[in-house]
Amino acid sequence: MRSGTVAVIGKANAGKSTLVNVLVGEKVAIVSPKPQTTRDRILGILTREDGQIVFVDTPGIYRQRNALTDIMMRTTDRAAKDVDAILFVHDGHAGVRDDDIELMKKYLALGLPMLIAYTKTDIMPKEKIPADAKLLYDAGVDADVFPVSARRGRNIKKLADAVLAMLPEGEPLFSEDVVSDRSEKFMIAELMREKILLKYEKEIPHGVAIVVNTFEKQENNTYRIDLDIVCEKKNHKAILIGKQGQALKETASFARKDMEKFLGARVFLTVYVKVKEDWRDRAGLIRDFGYSEDE
Ligand SMILES: Nc1nc2c(ncn2[C@@H]2O[C@H](COP(=O)(O)OP(=O)(O)OP(=O)(O)O)[C@@H](O)[C@H]2O)c(=O)[nH]1
Ligand SMILES: [Mg+2]
Structure with a gap:
């Protein structure tokens, strides 16, 4: 059998995470119509x-x-070098x-199968x-091109076959149920961020980080989750909350439903909005919110 790692690389918003989710058959990464949705390297295992x-x-x-965004780009560059092959995703x-x-040429130049x-x-x-x-082809991009639709599930099996064929012989790296x-806690934070990406415009979602303070499974198969939505500016906080808290209520309820689906249990969700001025330019805060290049 074959086994190995494949970096999924491409421009922002190309459809990488959507494709990984359908290839894996489960939602492992959040998706949105806005660029810069994925901030971290996330493994999806088929x-x-x-x-x-x-x-x-x-x-x-x-x-950048x-x-x-600087950390994010370094994460991507590093991921592309630590793998057995590259799947370059292009928005056709x-x-x-x-x-x-x-x-495409930049990544081909790494010399990995792509x-x-x-x-x-x-x-x-x-x-x-x-x-x-x-x-x-005429431009000298020397790699096979696979037309797919992640949304319609078109050609996905064929793509997976071709990706597997690029990998070396070897035993699986992860057990088959993974x-x-x-972690579940990470996914909870991501689901909250996904709903903010879907609900709010412009710079607001890009300036948001989620900090999960409580993630507790209760005895009756319910979860208690308390989280902070950290934003960059006071006026962002006001927009996030909305008139009489209506916007936040809707967003939290939208997120809670997805969390329940993901955890297979009822969720009691409490959401706070906090301001940390310009956290995206403050290395210490970026690290506090879980973003780093560390493996
Ligand atoms: N019609 C159509 N839309 C797609 C397809 N794949 C992805 N999308 C849409 O494209 C947008 C971006 O998808 P993502 O999977 O978040 O893209 P990404 O490349 O991971 O984006 P970043 O993480 O921001 O780099 C979303 O609105 C998806 O629903 C597809 O096959 N067909
Ligand atoms: Mg993504």
Whole structure:
């Protein structure tokens, strides 16, 4: 059997986390229409009879603007070097630009086996796919291109087969029931952040960190969860809370339902909003909120 690690790399918002989730068959990473959704390296593990693929989901490539995005980009760069192969995710519906070609070549230059997942084919004209594949080929991008739709589940099995074929012979790295390296507590914080990404606009979600202060399973199979939504500015706090607390109430309730689904139990959720001025530029706070390059 084959087994190994595969870095999932691509521009921000390309569809990496969505693809990892469908490949693994469970939600291991949050997803949103906004770039910079993934902040950390997250493992998603697919175990089959013929082998195991450990996908390393990474923060999308995006311009660096603060200490947090700087850490995120270093996380991605490091992930790409510590693996057996690379799955480069390209948003097919966004078209092929010069900077896409440049990025693909940058990762090909690492010398690892690499495949390109050309995703979101469900929202673009089919005729464009062979034309784009030719464009990449002519530009000297020497990697197989797999058109897929993560949303529709199209070509996913074929992609997984091709990814597995790039990996070395070996025994599984994780036991077969494990799908992620992340704790339930981490996922709870992420689900809260996902709902904030979906509910609020502009800089607000990007300036939010979640700190879970209490994560307790009670005897009657319910969970008590207390968390802080930390934001960067007083006016962000006001927007997060909304008139008479209505916005926060809706967001928390939305998050709670997903937490219940994830934990398979009832959740009693308490949410506070706190302000830490410009935490995204303060290394100590970034670390306090769980973001670092450490393996
Ligand atoms: N139509 C369509 N939308 C998709 C597909 N895959 C992902 N999306 C959407 O694309 C957006 C971004 O998806 P993510 O999976 O969060 O993208 P990402 O590459 O992980 O983004 P970052 O973590 O920010 O780098 C979301 O709105 C997804 O629902 C697909 O196959 N088809
Ligand atoms: Mg992501």
